[in-house]
Amino acid sequence: MAVNYDSDTTENIKLRLKDLKNSFDTVTTSPRYNNAETGEVKDALVALQTRLDTNPATELHEADDSFILIQKSILEAQEDLKIAEERVKTMRNVDKNPSYYESWFPINRPLRSSSIIVCFIFGIFFFSLSFFSFMKYLGFSFTVNISWLTSDVIQTYRKFFVYGGGFIVIGLIILTIIGWVRKS
Structure with missing residues (x-):
């Protein structure tokens, strides 16, 4: 039965392929088709591939895939x-819209005059703290004599500052600096 693979119905093509499958010689030592059937199988593959490529459903599927991409x-x-628009906004208004990290550490913004004063005060404090600690380590002892601060006064106020008044004084200094910086 001769079948035109380009234009015949799918039922006729299925029947012919079934006939070709049944005519495959499996009895001999090397299973094979005869020469005419081998040529027909090759032609059928080429014709069916061409028919598949020209199928509108295949083109529609490819178009759908490209549409999704x-x-x-x-x-x-x-x-x-x-993302680019947000970056441009922050780059144009660096002082108005600092990022979270730049609000703590101004990389691209210059320091305000109040910030410079605070940095200078912190620098002096930590330098003197480290200097006097180093001098005490070397054996020098520095004492400050305050005339009204006697041992009786210290014993009187010690009950108010159980854990030491130094922590309270340092805390008050830090709170004052934070309040002053936020105000300015």
């Missing part, structure tokens, strides 16, 4: 555009 690339481009 284009949609994904558009969404990625829109996300990249939003």
Whole structure:
């Protein structure tokens, strides 16, 4: 039965392929088709592949796949555009919109005059603290004599400062500096 693989119905093509499958010689030592059937199998494969390629459903599926890829690339481009717009806004208004990290450590912004004073005070404090600690380590002892601060006065106020008044004084100094910096 001769079948035109380019234009025949799928039922006729299925029947012919079933006949070719049944005519495959498995009795001999090397299973094979005869020469005419081998040529027909090759022609059938080429014709069916051509028919598959010209099928509108195949083209529609490929178009759908490319449409999905284009949609994904558009969404990625829109996300990249939003990120770029946010970066441009922060770059144009660095002082108005500092990032979280720049609010703590101004990398691109110059320091305000009040910040410079606070940094200078902290520098002097930590330098004197380290200097006097080093001198005490070397054996020098520095004492400050305050005339009204006698041992009786210290014993009287010691009950108010159980854990030491130094912590309270340091805390008050830090709170004062923080309040002054936030105000200015």
